[in-house]
Each structure stands twice: as C-alpha cells, then as structure tokens.
Amino acid sequence: MLEPSFVDLLDRGQSKAWGRMSDLLGKIATERSGDAFRRLFEQYGPRLVAYMMRQGADAATAEELAQETLLTVWSKAALYSSDKGTPTTWIFTIARNLRIDALRKTVCWQELSDELAETIPSDDVAPDHAASARERQERVQAVLGTLPAEQRDVITLAFIDGMSQSEIAAQLTLPLGTVKSRLRLAYEKVRNALEDLR
Amino acid sequence: MSTTISRHPDIASLMSYVAGSLPEPLAAGVSAHVSMCTECRRRLRDMELIGAELFRASPALRARKIEITVPDLEQDGGAREKPVPHANRAAEKLPEPIARKYGLAFDTIPWRPIGEGAWHYRLPLSPGVEGDLRLFKFAPGYKFQLHGHGGAEFTLVIDGAFSDATGVYRRGDAQDLDDETQHQPIVDEDLGCVCLIACDRPLES
Secondary structure, X not given: OOOOOHHHHHHXXXXXXXXXXXXXXXXXXXXXXXXXXXXXXXXXXXXXXXHHHHOOOOHHHHHHHHHHHHXXXXXXXXXXXXXXXXXXXXXXXXXXXXXXXHHOOOOOOOOOHHHHHHHOOOOOOOOOOHHHHHHHHHHHHHHHHOOOHHHHHHHHHHHOOOOOHHHHHHHHOOOHHHHHHHHHHHHHHHHHHHHHHO | OXXXXXXXXXXXXXXXXXXXXXXXXXXXXXXXXXXXXXXXXXXXXXXXXXXXXXXXXXHHHOOOOOOOOOOXXXXXXXXXXXXXXXXXXXXXXXXXXXXXXXXXXXXXXXXXXXXXXXXXXXXXXXXXXOOEEEEEEEOOOOEOOOEOOOOOEEEEXXXXXXXXXXXXXXXXXXXXXXXXXXXXXXXXXXXXXXEEXXXXXXOOO
C-alpha cells in the first residue's frame, strides 16, 4: 500500500501536514534542497498531471506542465510565505497560470498574488497572519463539503475542468444565468464562512 | 487609489477569472479592474482558496498511479530578481496590466477616430481568440444609441465618467453586462470618458 501523501493527510484534516509542506517550501527556498524538492514533487506531481489532463492536455503535455509548475515552485520558492496562503493555494495558482498559457494558447491575465503585490502599489490589508492561512483553508474545506451538489458541480467544471460559463451551461443544459447564480451562491457561502477572519 | 470604486464585476465573472476559465478579453478587463480595486483583490484571495480546495480534494484528481520524472535542477536557477518597478507607475493612469502587456501609456495612446466625438485603439488578443478588447475615448456629452450586446460586455472606466439607467460609472468602476441587457450610456458632460471595453464576441464597428 502506498504511503498516504501530505495531500491525503490534509483530506483527513491532519493539519500538521500544512506545516510540513510549508517546511518543504522553506527548505527549497533557503537551502535549495533538492531532496525537499523531490518530496514536494512526489506529493504534487501526480495531482498536477491529473489536473492538466482534465483541462485537456495529452499525457506528455500534462507531465511537462506539471514539471514546469514545480520547477516554477523551485525557482520562486523564496517568494512564498505562509501568510500569503497555504502551499496548495500557491501551487494551484501557478499551475492554473501555466495551463492558461499553454493549453488555451492565450495570454494569461492572472497574476500570482505575490507578483501583483510587488508590481502594484497597494493599500491591501495583509491577510492576517501565518496561522490563519491554514484556518481559512480549513473553513473553505468545510463549506465546500456542505455545498449542494448542483453548486459543487458548477464550480468543479469551472475550476478543475477549466470550462467557461457558456461551456458549463451547454454541458449541463442550463441557462447561462443559472450557471452564474450558482457560482455566486458558492462564493457567498465561502465569504460568509471567512467573514470573521478578516 | 481604490477608495471610490463602487461598481465591481459580477461575482460569477470573478469566479471564472480565478478558475482561469473566463474568456481572454473579459479576463483582461477583470484583470485591469482588479489592479485598481482592493476589494476585488480580497475577493479573489478567497476564491483562490476555493480553487485550491477543489484541486486538493477533487476525486477526479486523486490518481496515484501516475509516474512523473523529477527534472534536474539548476542550483543557480533559484536566484530570482525582483521585478523592477516602472518609473512612473504611480502617475500612470492606464491600469497596470494593460500598460505593461501592451507597452502603452495613457497620454500617448495612438487614438484613431471612429465617428464624431469617439476614438478607439484596438488591443490585440491571442491568435484564434474570439472577442474584442479596445480602449475607447468619448468626447464630453457623447450619447450612445440604445444598444444590446451579442454576448458579454465588460466596461472599465479609466478616466472621466459615463452614466446610464443603472447609475454613474467613474474611474475604476466596472460594468459587467450579459447578452440580455440593453442600455444607452451618456458620457459625462465635463470630463468625457476613457474606458476599456471587452467583449467575448467581435463588435460591429
């Protein structure tokens, strides 16, 4: 039997794994530890490949993009800090940006939030402190667990399958307005759950 | 910079934007608004948590059997320079993502006239992408004809103001319309208006 990965431990709510993943990123950033990188790779590589394939990449392209994602993590690890979000959030946003560029062959208009912070003068309130990144992610986990299937399906098609609103409407044979309102409802629930953490 | 922004993109647009599934021209428009709007940046941060959680927990992605080769690492590749801030960025009126991607500055946009009191400048999209992304400049008091939209239309005010039946839109404000809305905007009588308009279908003019 396979050892449970960090990501699976997170599934089981073992929040220690958050810290271990941040430690890995820390080791990658400060010690340039190839060993830490290989462990990160084992944790996220397969999931990233699956994500890229779900978004329409063939197996070879999916592997390339997964590697590119984690190499970006390697080269930008110094920019990561736990007060910006959990490692999973950060790695997900990197993967998303790479796949917009590569799979859609369109310009990616997304910024990594740390790059945004560097290039735009901002009066943003820093998202609290290190501990709350984890708490925020756990709250979101709880909310998404209780989401009605119809809302969960729509956000999954948007986030995991990379479908536009019109594509989702066609796939589920729903009016565009219904797709929009389900996206809004899902967000409202998450927002409410995070309200007191601001 | 963002304290007076009162009109934001549809939450559904922000969700698709974060998911990376908003069509390119609309994503450009949202990106430009977000660069000016603290409140939407906060929303995006919450939405990124949704993406990460789905990425982490989605059964569809829980494939353990995938073999993946760990690439060789260049030990020196990690040294990363911080982006050099643009010299006049604080004074630049164009939203940062637009100014940077197209190498434009507000004062030197190469406007081309399209009829009395209106100018435009087309911003190229990626090859094969449907839609339209343009900067527009309208003279003070310019009146539009009542018009609908063949698809989604996203407008971001960069300078001046316009108003329609739904109210006044000023710098940083976004109007995020679907294909069912008709409107008849009127440009501010003193200030005129410069805006970014993005559509997921080609415009007629």
